[in-house]
Structure formats: C-alpha cells, structure tokens
Amino acid sequence: MAFGGEVSDPQRERFSLLVLDPGEIYFEDFGVFYYPHGLPEEEAIRRKTRGRIKMCSKSIVFDPQDVMLPMLKFPLRSCSVIEKWQGPVTSRIDAMGNVIMIESSQVYQMKEGNVLAPYVFKKKKEKYLFSLNFVTIEDVLPQMQQLLRASTLTAADQNSMIAAIVQSRQARVPFNTSWLETLYEKIVVEMVGDKIDPLVVNPGRIMVTSSRLYFQPFNNIDPYPVLKIKLSDIKRIVKRRFLLRQVGVEIFCSEDGLKSDLFLTLKDQVSRDQLYDSIVYQPEVSLAETGQENATLRWQSGVMSNFDYLMYLNNMADRSFNDLTQYPVFPWVIADYTSVSLDLSRPETYRDLSKPIGALNPERLHRTLARYHDMPEPKFMYGSHYSTPGYVVYYLVRVAPEYMLCLQNGRFDQPDRMFLSIKETWKNVLTGASDVKELIPEFYQTSGTFLMNDQHLKLGTKQDGVKVEDVELPPWAADADNFVQKCREALESDYVSSHLHEWIDLIFGYKQRGEASENAYNVFYHLTYEGAVDLESIADPNERLALEAQIMEFGQTPKQLFHSPHPQRFKPNPATDSAVTAVKGRTESPVPDTAAPGANVTTKSCCLAPLWEGTDDLTPVYEHKLHKDTVTSVRLSPTGKTIFSVSQDSLMKMYSLEEQRQQRSISLSNMALSSCQVMSDSKTLIIGSWDNNVYVYSVEYGHILDTVLAHDDAVSCIQYHDGLLVSASWDSTVKLWECKIGGGAKKQQLQLLAELDHDSGVVCVCMDAENTCVASGTEDGTLYIWSVESQYVLSRHTLHTGSIHAVSFSPEGQRVLTCGADHYLRVLDVTTGTEVCAKDLEESLRCMFWDGETVIVGGESGNILVWDLVNLQPIARVHGHASAVTCVDVSEDGRTIVTGGEDRKVCLWKLS
Secondary structure (H helix, E strand, C coil), X not given: CCCCCCCCCCCCCCCCHHHCCCCCCEEEXXXXXEEECCCCHHHHHHCCEEEEEEEECCEEEEEECCCCCCEEEEEHHHEEEEEECCCCCCCCCCCCCCEEEEEECCEEEECHHHCCCCCEEXXXXXXXXXXXXXXXXXXXXXXXXXXXXXXXXXXXXXXXXHHHHHHHHHHCCCCCXXXXXXXXXXXXXEXXXXXXXXXXXXXXXXXXXXXXXXXXXXXXXXXXXXXEEEHHHCCEEXXXXXXXXXXXXXXXXXXXXXXXXXXXXXXXXXXXXXXXXXXXXXXXXXXXXXXXXXXXXXXXXXXXXXXXXXXXXXXXXXXXXXXXXXXXXXXXXXXXXXXXXXXXXXXXXXXXXXXXXXXXXXXXXXHHHXXXXXXXXCCCCECCCCCCHHHHHHHHCCCXXXXXXXXXXXXXXXXXXXXXXXXXXXXXHHHCCCCCCCECHHHCCCCCHHHCCCCCCCCCECCCCCECCCCECCCCCCCHHHHHHHHHHHHCCHHHHXXXXXXXXXXXXXXXXXXXXXXXXXXXXXXXXXXXXXXXXXCCHHHHHHHHHHHHHHCCCCCCXXXXXXXXXXXXXXXXXXXXXXXXXXXXXXXXXXXCCCCCCCCCCCCCHXXXXXXXXXXXXXXXXXXXXXXXXXXXXXXXXEEEEEECCCEEEEEECCCCEXXXXXXXXXXXXXXXXXXXXXXXXXXXXXXXXXXXXXXXXXXXXXEEECCXXXXXXXXXXXXXXXXXXXXXXXXXXXXXXXXXXXXXXXXXXXXXXXXXXXXXXXXXXXXXXXXXXXXXXXXXXXXXXCCCEEEEEECCCCCEEEEEECCCCCEEEEEECCCEEEEEECCCCCEEEEEECCCCEEEEEECCCEEEEEECCCEEEEEECCXXXXXXXXXXXXXCXXXXXXXXXXXXXXXXXXXXXXXXEECC
C-alpha cells in the first residue's frame, strides 16, 4: 500500500535520505576521487575511485560510481579531523591543493553490490582522502568543519547549531522562477518548509501561484529539481499535526488515494494556515467532496465498508502513510491462527473488540493493574503503544527494509525478534509483557507481498539454525494473498460489523481518555496524547529533544474524534450476499381501505431515490390555491384519492382527486390550524389549532366529534400512531394522549397520559414506529428524545442554531433526521447521540419526508429538494411554489407527493 514502490531497483541511485539518521538533512554533494590512505602514491592513484561525497548535517557519505563498491558513511561524531591534506611537494594526488582528509574512528559500509543488507561497521581509526574535482576546497571545507564542530556539542545544542546553519543556507537560495510553467502565473505566496516522507525530512522552498503549487528542495536528492502540482489536480488538502505540533499540510491529487502526493510542514501553525488558505482559496482549486458530513451514516447503513470507514477515521485523526509515528492503525480481528479452516460464522473466531490488546489476557491485565495502582502520577498501564514506527517497520521489513535499517542504525532486528509468524505474533501480543501492538492497513488491502521475502533479503538466522525468509502463515491460508483476502472477509463480517464501534471507542472515541479509558484499561503514556505537551512552549532544547525522541520511540495516540459512544452498524440485509450492503428501509404494502382503525398512517417506508432520478423538470399534475393563507399541513388519504389540507385561514379543505373538485371546506376554529392527521379509514381527522385545542373531526358525519383544550398556547404539531396521539405546543410542552378513534358519530375522548416539559417552545414532534420513543424539536434548536414508557428524556442535543422545523425517525427507529432554519439537515444516532450526518442546503428548510435513506425537503425558496443522505448526493431539485414550501406528504408507494406552501397553493406531483 504505502510501500508498494519501495522494492529495490538496481537502476536507482543508491544514496537516499534513508541511509541517514531519521530527520537528518542532506545539503549538497561534490564530485570527488577517493584515494586509499597509507598506500604508496602510485598504488593509491591506481586504486582511486570516482564518486560523489554527500555533505549531511550529521554525517559525510561517499557514494562510489561503481555500485559494486560499498558506500562509506562517516558519522561526524566519530570524526576527529576534517582538514586540507598537505601531501609531499611532488604529490600527484595533491597537485591542485584540493584534497580533503577525513580521520574517523568508525565508518559504515552500505549497499555493497547495490544489495540491501545490514551495514558493515568498521571500527578502526583511519584516514580517508578525497580530491575535489570541480570546486575548490574553500567552497567545501569550511562547511564540513562547521558541521564537525556542531557534532561535538550536546545533542540539543547540535540540533540548534544545525538549525542555524540550515536557516543561513536557505536564506541564500531563492526560488528559481525559471521553473515556473508559464509566464502568466501570479505568485501568491512563497515560504520555506519541509517535505515529509517516512523517517525523512527534506527542506525546500514552497511557492503557490495562481495555477500551481511548487516545491523546490534545497538539495538534489530528487530526480526532478522542482516538484509541480497543478492546483486543478488537487482533490483533497488536509491540515495535519507532525510530532504533536499543528504544522502540517497533506495534499492528495486522487479522490480515493490512500497515500498523499505531498506532505509539507511549516515552521509554525500560523505559516501552515497561511499556506493552506493560499491554496484552497485559489479559483483553480476544486476540492472533491470528502464525505465527512455523512461518513458515519454511510458506514452505519452499509454503503461504506469497514475498511474504508477505518481509513476515513484514521485520516480524520491525523494518521498518515507519510508519518510512521502516526501510521494508520487497524485492529486484530481474527483470534484463530491454528485451525485448518477459518469459520467466520463462529464468534470464537474473533478477537474481543471491546477490549484493548493489553486487556485481552486476564492474567497479564492483573499484573498490569497491580503495577498501575502503585505508580505515581502521571500513571499509565502500558509503557509501549499499539502503533509506533518500530511496529510499522516490523510488519513491513520485507518490502521496506531501508526503513528498518534507518530506524535501527543500519541493522535488522535480531532474527528471533523479527516478524516470523502470524500465530507467534498474535501469541506474543496476548502474553508479552509490553507487546500491545495492533495491525496496519496492509493486512486488509494488499496482495500480501509484505509477508514474502521476494527481495531475498539477508534477514539473519534464528537460534534454531533456520534462516528468516517468508512469514509463516496460519494453516487456513493457502498463500499470502489468500491470507489477506480472508483477513478482509473477517473485517467485513457480520460479527466485526456489529462490534467494530467498540474498538472505535477505544482508539478514536470516548474511551481514549479520562475515566472511561481507565475503566476500559486503555491508559497509555501521557506524552502520546494530543495536547499533553506544547513543544512550542518548551525553552530547554534538551527537554524538547528528549520529548521528540520519545514521540519517535513510542508513537502517538490518534486525535480523539468522538466524545460519546460510537453508533453501532446496522445488520446487513440478509438477502444480500455482499459483505458491504446498504440497509434499505422497510417497504410496507399500502394500507387497504378496510384497515382496522389505528393502523399506521404516519410512518411510511418506500424507496424514493430511483423514482426521482431525472425529474428536475417535473411539473405538478394538479395545483390550486385552495386557501387564503399559508397552508400548514397536507395529507393524502391512505387510498390516495383525497387530499386534506389545513391552513392559517382556519379552514380544513377536502379535495377529491377522482372528481377533481373540492368536496368540503370547514371552519373549525377562529384561529389558524397548524397540523392534521388522517386515520386509516379516511373517515376521521385529528387537527391541531393555534386556539390551543385539538379537534377530532368526522369526515363521514361532517361534524366535530371531540374538542380538547390540549395546551396553554398554540398547538404547533400533532402525530397519531396506533392509539397514541402526541401533541406539541408553543407552551414548551409535549403531551401524550390515549386515543381510540373509530367510525361513527359518538363523541370521542382523548385521555392525557403524560406531559413532557421543554425549555422553549416546541415546533415539531415525531414518534418511532414502535411507539417507544418521541422526538421533539424546539425553537431554540434543541432536539429531545423521550421514552414513552418512562416519560423521561433519554437525551437532548443542541443541533441547530435556529428553530427545528421538522423531525422524523428512520423506519427502524435507530436514527432521527432534523431540518431547520439554519439550512442544515442533521442525522442523529438515537442510541449513542452521535451526529452521523450533516448537510448545509443553503436555504431555510421548512418541512420534509424521509424514508431512512432519501429525503424530500421543502425549502424557503419554494423548491422541493430531494437528497440521498447515505451517499450525500442531490437527486433532484424541482421548483414547486412561489414562496416557502411549508408541508409535504408522500403516498405509501412513494409515487404521489402533495405539497403546500406560503403561496396558499396545494400541489400534487406524480412520479412514473
């Protein structure tokens, strides 16, 4: 995945920044001849070697032109002298006086024969002669001697001196404007920054123009002198933290690319934000939809796979393939590595995702907690971490050996400690005293090459005499590719899908910190957490260096994304074989005319999306100004033959679609009517009014059956379902009523069951399909979820900045959708209270109908907006009214829609 292109290439230049220490800077190189010291001059001349000498911040590297010869690396701390060599007067080697002598007690021999292998460490004080070919010694020697002096200081002071040298050199190197692609580009901003790759920092100049982003490194390590990215090619740009500082920007030129095209860091957050803004505000930049607004909903609904959702969370939590201290983290999900066949239907096959790795073994956990309770503050349960640079290169050494050599000072790990066996690695994370590592994405989406020693690396021989080659796979895996495939199948299984939210709580969620983390046995070393230390405020360079070293050694805990329990994924549709299935809303057959009184007339489920495709030019088949004021509620009869509407003109209208005429116009009150419900037999209506009353009206007998003084202020909304009536009011209450309404002229009674108090006026209300929960939205933007049985508030959420105009449960009752005056649609998971989707539709939203996936929204502009909330894509935009659409209703099959508006019109729409 991230290291797919890191295999050895015989044609590629041997020298790379990975032969340096992590974070070491390469300045420049010079053409030289190397002469062996201590030989007769004629012999030294005969054995001279042409190559290039690389001047770096903490070492000098000689790269011979002949790749069969090893590169020589001279750590500056091992060098005692770097000076001009004074040879005999007749010396042919020193004829131009251009020879540098390096005296070093240690030299690393690397990549002999261009073969990746552990370095050979030659510990012997010797002298090495290099004659400069095309520059004078005065151009080179003072810089080397300055770096040598820096190496004699403490590590912190050495870094400070190197930083000063770097800054001085950078000030003398301007951006070469001849590399600009066109003469017409306008320079927007120019600054100095670092290009980040795993374990590598390469400084350079950054320039943003009106059409391109340029990075010009201060050295010649790259095959191109300037990296150029068209602004029009940039699809995503993300602010990143780097070494616990908010100074990074990562740029992607592919909408679904996992590895970025460029990772840059700046000197501070202000500079980072300036660069970010300079890019995103250019007209040429057109960023792709990231899916951030509804990723949780898409995953919850089965549209997004578990793998893709975990990658999304890693990205949101600042995890990057370019930063090994923040490499994406994935869970172990399989616990069976001994069986001949893998049975994904058995729960015992899987790891307990509700516990961190360190808590899976009770015996080890007992020892951990005993040590934890005796520990002084700041306490931690695990001295190691589940994701560190060392663990990443441990897994990937066979495809990215240079990274392990870089991280471990030119050595592979001890053969018996290498990544040898899946089974043994799993056993060690369960029983090892300090091994709590999780997995990386490559276990779930690669060809499995990282498990194979295809490069024939010399990884050593174990104590039992067996050479380290390929990783030993479980018996149930036919080969490496099959192993990864089965890991992916396990990751996408029903069991993992229903438990993955528990692991998310540990790594990205509310169990990451605080009391919840302690209760979950999930406490790590305090410096791994974001915000634990402000490196900018640390004046002591030694302390700062120590902290940076700890970050590199122990890794970093992901940014905390959730502060409440993460929603659970819905179960996949059993009729679908795919591992990734969309959970469709339940489709109910239309209620027949003979349905029993009290049948469901308010919760409908249909598949709306296909019906609305290509309907932007849809026109109503019927529209009439039936009222003299704003239409507040419209309802289709269950048969679809009649439209009932109420209005602020205090009238209830009944219109026959078969006869194409108004059948009835009734004045029920001297004040506005706000809402209307139609019983399943079409013979009875329940109507709410601004006069504080709820009316029960018989269509069959043509008169009011019952009038109930329901509230102390206007009734704003009512809903009836299966014998339960819910009424909402501006008096800040919602009331539950027992309601048994049938045909006939007998006076009916509404018996009050409960009164639910709010902090402000209630605008809208909705019940779930099982009559177990009530959702209410208030004028101050607060959503309340109530239990019908206990009559207590289950949760309250400030979702909108203005009034909530409409609220609706999904068919299965696990989510609530709200729309409001602040232009937003928001989806909330009922169980956890997590907002799983939010979308700004750029106009006040007055009403809606939702089938659990697709929503029909009435807007302030008079438009009817149809959106797929799972994929967060617009489906249709139809102009329906001259002013705000205030109410909407949809038939059982989804093909008939009726709307009402402030323009006093009632419109009927038909979908083919």
